[in-house]
Amino acid sequence: xxxxxDSGGGLVQPGDSLRLSCAASGRTLRSxxxxxxxxxxxxxxxxxxxxxxxxxxxxxxDSVKGxxxxxxxxxxxxxxxxxxxxxxxxxxxxxCAAVEGAQAVGEMPGDYDYWGQGTxxxxxx
Numbered sequence: 001x002x003x004x005x006d007s008g009g010g011l012v013q014p015g016d017s018l019r020l021s022c023a024a025s026g027r028t029l030r031s032x033x034x035x036x037x038x039x040x041x042x043x044x045x046x047x048x049x050x051x052x053x054x055x056x057x058x059x060x061x062d063s064v065k066g067x068x069x070x071x072x073x074x075x076x077x078x079x080x081x082x083x084x085x086x087x088x089x090x091x092x093x094x095x096c097a098a099v100e101g102a103q104a105v106g107e108m109p110g111d112y113d114y115w116g117q118g119t120x121x122x123x124x125x
Contacts, residue, residue, distance in 0.1 A: 002024055004024055004097070005117065009093075014123055021078055021079075023078045029079065033053040034050060034053075035105075069082040090121060094121050099112045
């Protein structure tokens with residue numbers, strides 16, 4: 001079983017950057033597709049980004065494409081979400097998620113089996 005711990009959130013201004021981290025324990029992440037989701041108050045959890053376990057190709061929601069970058073460091077068993085040019089509408093709790101050996105990258109929460117506890121990102125002027 002995989003345990004995930006999210007970190008790196010905070011309070012920033014529009015246009016600022018943050019880097020979220022998701023550290024794993026229990027299993028190596030090398031064979032896991034890793035996803036990032038976010039949930040704003042009163043809204044459903046939505047897909048942000050994911051990185052395929054076998055190809056390391058990242059996928060992004062249209063709303064963050066060109067601003068966010070997902071990456072992984074297998075040696076550190078950690079994945080990252082670099083968020084640049086943050087906007088007010090990026091405010092949410094961000095969660096990393098994992099699923100082992102998925103053939104396709106899922107964009108629904110139900111496609112993932114393991115979740116971090118979430119880290120709050122607040123973009124405010």
